[in-house]
Amino acid sequence: MIKEDFLHFVWQHQYFNSKALRTTAGESVAVIKPGVVNQLAGPDFKEALVDVNGIQWAGSVEIHIKSSDWKAHKHQGDPNYSNVVLHLVYFNDYQVCDNEGKPIPTVELKGLIKPGLLNRYQQIIKSNNPIACAELFPKVRSVTKLAMLEAALIQRLQRKGALFKELLVRNKQDWEQSVYEWLAQGFGFKTNAQSMLALAQAVPLRVLRKHSDLKQWEALLFGASGLLNTRHTSSYAYELKREYTFLERKYAINSQLSFNQWHFSGVRPTNFPTVRIAQWAALVHKNHSLFSLFTDFSNTRELQKRLQVQQSTYWQQHFNFGVENKQGNDLLSKSAISNLMINTVAPLLVAYSEYKDETDMLEQAMNVLMSLPVENNHIIRSWYELGWNVNSGFDTQGLIELYNEYCKHNNCLKCKIGVELIRS
Template identity: 40%
Template sequence: MQEDFLHYIWQHQYFSKTNLTTTDGAALQVLRIGYYNTDAGPDFREALMRIGEVEWSGSVEVHLQASDWHRHQHQLDEKYDQVVLHVVWEADVPVYRMDGTLVPVLVLKGRVDLALLQTYERLLYAKDAVPCAAFWPAVPHITKTLMLERALVERLAAKGEEVLQTLQRYSNDWEQTAYHTLLRGFGFKANQQAFEELAKALPLSVVRRHQQNVLQLETLLFGQAGFLEEAQDAYAAQLLKEYRFLSHKYDLVPKAMQRHRWNFLRMRPANFPTVRLSQLAAILHQQQAFFSKLLEAQTVKQYEVLFQAPVSAYWQEHYLLGKPGKGLQKSMGKSSVQNLIINVAVPLLAAYASYSDNRLYLEKAVSLLEELKEASNKITRHYEDLGWQAKSAADNQAALSLYKRYCAPVNCMHCAIGNKVMKQSSSAA
């Protein structure tokens, strides 16, 4: 059993109230359960109890064992002096506040419906990737739909928060933040960390001075990425010569990366980081004031244009420096563009919605996801196997969030679907 189960039991009052007493025999009446607290301090605040003939207003703390009070050092924390009821599964020891007064205790063991406990244990120890898989068909469609919508909003909020943390590091410079987010997105999965390092190794302030010249952009990107250590052909030699001048001018060498930081393993040539760098140079050249354009765009097509620009002539015929290739795309492919909209444009819009307190940008982010189609993956197929079908990228992103936040960590007590499963199983509900 985990503590969140007892939180759930208390929050929904799914236990027998017959002859309810504290461990010392005082009659107990729950007048107000309190508000669930996710910050430091007792679990439920502003609760109201009648113990014996006296009404007590304060907090409720929940533990599996009463001795967890001591294990968590609550007896040394004045925040817990306001606890008026200690709710436990088992009362193994008496507990006291800092001032030495005894904390009243309610024991839940023996008061919880056996069916509810069995359902909880089935969820907790389920071997399925989705713990409630066996119960899924019995859960109303509206419950699943609303939970997926909530999971999507939570995912957007989390991604937006990551952007806001980046914004703070860059002193509220949105263009620099967008540049960092763009480069991170260009790494996709295999080279995300390397591209993020490149964003730090090559500041936007330097890039801005050379956005009119694609060759100089390629020089800066390939040079700081560590790909110009040896000149393989005339083009690379030209970049190396230019890089020596620019790196000295801007004191870039101390920040330059090593080539081994980049991953080429098990990649198609079109996805090589060298190809991605050439595509990035083209976009930086074409989409100056990138963040402003991102806010102004209205349609999926306009967002697609933000991430599409023809690469230079050299990179239309090469996938590595000094190594020609055939059949290369002249600009970013459709699936890659969509990936960038999902992982660059959408988080930036979500972050700006929070920053500006303007929900219209969040609605724009959601609308983009609803208009895009996204291929299923290993995680979303878990839900497809249960009969759920994604109709858009919004559905896929919602399923990813549901799995990572609730299913994988077996966080069923905080999931509306898990709550419904529990409620359906208990006569106490």
């Protein structure tokens, strides 16, 4: 079983018998420059330079498993492929011609790839293990594992940071509003993240800051959330609803949220959206500058203490309107704070680092993750079984990305670990 990405790998690094290289028509081929990987539409490699029968050709190289894939992928007549000077395939089963009807020089790699390389690739790609390289993993050098771990972690943080930058663009570079929305999404965790974001957008931070009373903040947020639009016997819910009726008209709030958009079923009471909205409101109310809250701290312990905010009195004693918690609600739990540090704080620091084109905030993000405890899930347990020494949130976040973005999709040839094992 051969995949195109393996042929890309072979061509890019020239892992074949170049002395025996000939076209299917018997012409000699010498590779002067394999070209550069093309990430856009068009041929796989651009700016290549090859010698075919003593004549040098500059242009592109297109790679397929079978020659007939050229037709199957509808390259014929496509102007993007008009400058292909070499067609590289594993099986030659079809004569490919250019737009003028002239045969495009084609090289069949079957039998030319180094046997050891091909065998190691097939051993990994045919593995039934969720981590395809599991059997060969002990052979990987520590330096390679650490390099891939850091690369995967940075990729994960940058991907999440890009989501924050989308908010920043939407809010016309208003950092406070963007952080406010980003934090709201973080407080929604997985189950209510999108509803929390919609709530933050329905009730902008500037509206909340027109009031100093936390109760009015709760009236605005719970009113816009749609969670007051049910039959509540709670006197507190009635007070908030009455206050919201006035504030809704005053600020022309137009929220489309309803009770049905919030998830209570299957969620622990301490993670009910009502509790999270109250905690989020209390944290924002307490901090005049949200941006400074997450970017101006000396160490992670200091930031963790800042996040241990106490919600209002009513929500210290209730899970929902009229649903009393006799034991009382504690401060934001350690696991919830760790989740916010991982999914809210660290990506924000990376986004700001890229915005300022400075590395200080990137290092700060790394330090935050290094200070957090190890996560326990099936992915991390799989790496433990392979002997990976997992010490902190830095490791677990990198390993989760490595598994989800590389192992899960058999992207072994884009992984430093996979490449080392196949090359070795």
